[in-house]
Amino acid sequence: MLIDLMRTPDTVERDRFERLGPDGRDALAALAHQHRCAPYLAYALDRRGDVDMPDSLRVIRDRSVFQALKIGRECVQIHEMFVDAGIAHVFLKGVPLAFRDYPASWMRPMRDIDVLIEPERLHDAYALLHDKGGSLDRFAHVPPDIVEDGKHLPPIHSPNRILPVELHYRMISPKVSLPSTVLQSIEQDVWEARNVVHVGKAELPVPRTELLLAHLIVHGMLDHELNNGPLFITDIVQFMRSNQLDRAKWDRVVERFHLRPAVELAASILPPNERSGLGVKAPARGMLDDEMVRALMFQPARFRSQIKVLASLSDEAVADRALLVWSKIFASRTALKGQWLVEGNEPGKEPRNTAVFWLWYLSVKIRQFFRTRTAGEELALQSLRGFRAKLTHHSREN
Structure with a gap:
């Protein structure tokens, strides 16, 4: 429902x-x-x-109104800090959706503020914001380094510690199934032309309309593979209703960035009257059935990464499977510390001996991957495999 x-x-x-x-x-x-x-x-x-x-829903609504006001203040303060420091930046996803596209900003919760930073000033921006807000305890052990397959530095507090901020050095994860040249082109286009969203008297820079929509679809369909829940649906619907999309520009973006399969599958879960705005005809409905969508959107949060890995192990070639297993088992000490905290252990109490620490980590992974999965997890795994198969099928057709 x-x-x-x-x-x-x-x-x-x-x-x-x-x-x-x-x-x-x-x-x-x-x-x-x-x-x-x-x-x-x-x-x-x-x-x-x-x-x-329900009364519980009224309470959430009322709290959301005040939280949105506080988030707006944080965004303006971050923007002013970066402007004063001469750091070029672009607010991603949540900010334009909440403060422009939804009927009111409180309707679109944000668990963090995503900001793309010009590459040359990334660490300047991190230092500036870190001095103001400080580290999050659960990420304090992670160094602020650019990671080959990452997209943002470790989250840190907003200036008044209202919610985390992710400073991005990439708009889109390099793990998604798009050519590296496409990812680079998207990044270049973001810096060439931007729109603004008004929060109070401030004008916050955001991606232009076609790129923001492309980002929403890539993020929801290719990066998270619908595991971010039904908010993906309302995000697209509210975006389409709020913005006049130039169809010629949108079609060029879709073709240039190889997004047709993802766009068609995304359109299949939207209301029928919203699909034409994406340039997709009515027959697209049903390409993703409701059972698959439910299984992907409501999969257990704790085991999402494991479900992704298991699906990849069945999809990849033998050599790629070996690399994937190697990367998951022989992880960095930083990754081991992250797992230590995820398991509820006290920070700073992890084993100092690397071999002992790794054996503990290996035992956790073995227990995770060889435990009996629930019916919901099994359905999510099969649905994810089916989802990827549909993407591959439509990629070949296009």
Whole structure:
């Protein structure tokens, strides 16, 4: 039901809510909160006016209003800091969506602020923001280095410690299935032309319309493979409703960056009246069935990375499988420390001896990958394999 409410809230029959009962409606609100779409759900239900909104959803809505005000202040302060320092920057995804595309900024939660920084000033920007906000405890052990397969430095606090900030040296993860030349072209285009979003009197730089939409689709479909939940649907829908997309420019972006398969699959989960805006005809509906979409969007958060690895082990060639296993088992000490914290251990209490530490890490990985998976995890794994197969199939067709 949650996906239907994110897709077309006005078409969900009232009887479906009534059959849920009070406990079921509370569970729906909890699921929406877990996947960052509770504020929009509150807005959608309030606008309908024919169903009882759970009290828990009202509380989330009210808190979201104040949080959005605080986030807006943080974004303006970050922008002013970088302008004063002469550091070119672009706010990504959440900022333009929340402060321009949704009917109100509180409807689109942000768990961090993503900012793309000009490459030559990346560490200047990090030092400036670090001095103001400081490190996050769970990432304090990670050095602020550019990683070959990464896209941003370790998250740090916003100036007033409201939420984390990720300073990006790449707009898109190099792990996605796009040629490196395409990724470089996208980066170059971002710096050549930008739009602005108004937050108060400040004008925050953001990617131009076609590039931001391309980024949303690449991030949701190719990088996260729909595991960011139903917020992906409302993001695309609100973006399309808020912006006048130049179809000729959009078509050129899609073809130039090899995005046609991802765009067609993304369109298949949108409301029918929204697909034409992406340049996709009606028959695209059904390319991703609802069961697959649900399994990918609601997969257990704790095991998402493991599900991705297991899917990759069945997809890749033998040599690539070996490299993948090697990278996961023979990880850096920084990665070992990260796993130590994920397992709930006390920071600074990890084994000093590298061999002992690695044996502990290996035991964790063996336990993770050879445990009995739940039915939900197994369905997510099979759905991810099917999703990748559909992408590959449509890539060949295009």
